[in-house]
Structure formats: structure tokens, C-alpha cells
Amino acid sequence: MNEQIREVSPRERARITGALYLLYFLTTILGMFLVSRGFAVSGNAINDFSTVCYLIVTVLFYLLFKPVSGILSLLAALFSLGGCVDMSLGLFHLDSPVSPLLFFGPFCLLIGYLIFRSTFLPRLLGVALAFAGLGWLVFLIPAVPHYLSVAIEVFGFLAELSLCLWLLVMGVNVERWKQQADSAQPSIPTAKPLFHQVD
DSSP: OHHHHHHSOHHHHHHHHHHHHHHHHHHHHHHHHHHHTTOHHHHHHHHHHHHHHHHHHHHHHHHHHTTTOHHHHHHHHHHHHHHHHHHHHGGGTOOOSSOTHHHHHHHHHHHHHHHHHOSSSOHHHHHHHHHHHHHHHHHTOTTSOHHHHHHHHHHHHHHHHHHHHHHHHTOOOHHHHHHHHHHHSOOOOOOOOSSOOOO
């Protein structure tokens, strides 16, 4: 699967990421709606599907931002993976000791930083997503007023949706992505002969 993803151009890969990101949003909303209406089985099945979508988006984000920083991209992917596992525990009737936002907050922070550091996406998207990540962490504080919690939810949703739609419609600046990818490649020194040929 990874080999097939790598063969796709950066712009097409970004648009696929945006499409799957949007599919995650839609299926999550539909799953929550069905569960709230008493259709728990159907709702949980759709939530399973949305989690799978987010896992694929996580892999695509890692590949997309690896040229910016391989370590931070991997760290972001691990946070996202932890959040997905945490969300999936409820499907197996297991209680999680922490909120998924404890994982997705740092994930959004790291992706926001990577976007800001990148040269192939608007920095404004990175700033918005970083603030959304901070908001998710603040959201975990019990003393946060209700009106502030609602504002955090709305802002976080809009920040992530903005990134989703930008990737779906605009993709990335391919030339700048390739430049950053080339500069991230380690240069291999050429071996020098031990002995010079004597004529």
C-alpha cells in the first residue's frame, strides 16, 4: 500500500488525503447521529469505518510532511494512532482512562507546526491547526466554562475542515514540496580511492 501511495504525485496524494479527511468528518457525524437516535449497531459500524479512514489519513499525513521533519511527522502519526486506539476501546466495551483529545491535541499541534514550517501549504492553516490543538488540550480542563468549550469545539472543527478542504481542492505546491523533499534527502558522500593510479 505504501509503495502505491508513493507512486502518486504530491498534489494527487494531498487531494486523496483531503477526500478521506472529508469522508472521516461525514461518517463521524453520521455515526454520532445514529447512536444518539438509538441505532447503536449501525452507528458503531460507521464509527469503525471513520476510524479506519482516519488511520489512512494519518499515514498520508506522515508521507506528506516527512520532507519537513521525519521525526516530528512520525511523532504526530504516533499520537494520532494512540487517539484512534483510544477511540476504538469503547467498541470493545473497554473503558479508556484518558480522553482521545489527549492524543489528538498534540497531533494537531504537531501538524500545525509542520504546516507552518513547510513551504508547500499556507502558513495560516498551520497557525489555525496549532491553536485548535491547544484548544483540544484546554477542552480537557474541567473548569472551562461551557461557552468557551463550545467556542473551542467550533474553532477546532473549522480549523481541521479548512485544512481538509484546502487539500481536497488545492492540493500542495508540487515544486516546493519536491524542493523540500530533495533538501531532506541525506547526501551520500562519494568514496575516494585508497590508491591513486600511477601512469
